[in-house]
Amino acid sequence: MTTDPSAVRPGKVAGLALIGVAAVATVIGVITLLGGNGDSAANQNPSSAPPVTTTVAPATGTAGSSETSAPTSATSAAPTTATTTTTAPVATTATAAPPETRPSTRDQPVRVYNNSLETGLAAKAAEDLAAHGWQVAEASNYPQGKIPTTTVYYRPGTEEEAAAKELAKVFGIRAEERFEGLKDASPGLILIVTRDYRSPSVDK
Numbered sequence: 001m002t003t004d005p006s007a008v009r010p011g012k013v014a015g016l017a018l019i020g021v022a023a024v025a026t027v028i029g030v031i032t033l034l035g036g037n038g039d040s041a042a043n044q045n046p047s048s049a050p051p052v053t054t055t056v057a058p059a060t061g062t063a064g065s066s067e068t069s070a071p072t073s074a075t076s077a078a079p080t081t082a083t084t085t086t087t088a089p090v091a092t093t094a095t096a097a098p099p100e101t102r103p104s105t106r107d108q109p110v111r112v113y114n115n116s117l118e119t120g121l122a123a124k125a126a127e128d129l130a131a132h133g134w135q136v137a138e139a140s141n142y143p144q145g146k147i148p149t150t151t152v153y154y155r156p157g158t159e160e161e162a163a164a165k166e167l168a169k170v171f172g173i174r175a176e177e178r179f180e181g182l183k184d185a186s187p188g189l190i191l192i193v194t195r196d197y198r199s200p201s202v203d204k
Contacts, residue, residue: 105163106133109188110152113142116195125193128200132170142192144181150197153178153190164189171200 110129114122126139151174154164167189168175182190 105159105166107135108160108163109135109137110167110191111138111140111186111188112136112191112193113140115142115147115192116197118195121193121195121197124199125191125197128171129167129191132200134167137188147192147194149174150191150193151176153182153192155187158187160187160189167191172198 112122112126112129114120114125122139122141126136129136150171152164152167152171153176154160156177164175167173178185178190
């Protein structure tokens with residue numbers, strides 16, 4: 001049996017057309033599927049991914065930031081602690097010599113002798129001398145001669161001379177150099193009182 005080629009051609013063409021349509025539909029379906037999955041992934045990423053937190057560290061000392069720049073005000077400067085320096089006193093071993101003090105004329109010892117018949121006259125005169133600040137060394141009698149008036153005797157050229165003159169002035173008596181019988185006596189003033197002796201006032 002012989003087939004007519006013209007009768008078969010239309011059926012083949014129709015089959016090929018169906019195959020092409022199916023292929024196109026398949027391609028469209030694949031593209032649609034892929035496109036839908038991409039959209040779902042894109043829509044799900046923002047909700048499923050953790051939020052990103054951005055922390056901006058404060059600027060430290062930048063020229064453009066007034067909040068972080070170091071204070072320039074005089075009141076905000078660090079306080080200055082005043083330092084007090086204490087200088088220890090310097091000890092000196094050298095000491096100034098005390099001013100020279102001359103002995104008082106009343107520091108001279110005085111021996112008092114009674115050359116009168118009045119008992120206790122030497123003791124009385126000794127009390128008067130002590131009341132005026134004189135140093136009495138002895139009170140006794142003088143029997144080796146007659147002294148005409150109450151007199152204080154001294155060795156010339158010694159401190160006794162000034163002391164005797166002061167005593168004579170205070171007591172209102174005479175002051176003379178030692179005579180021969182008194183030259184070898186112990187140092188100091190010798191006061192021989194007679195019956196004309198009178199106690200001086202205490203304020204002299």
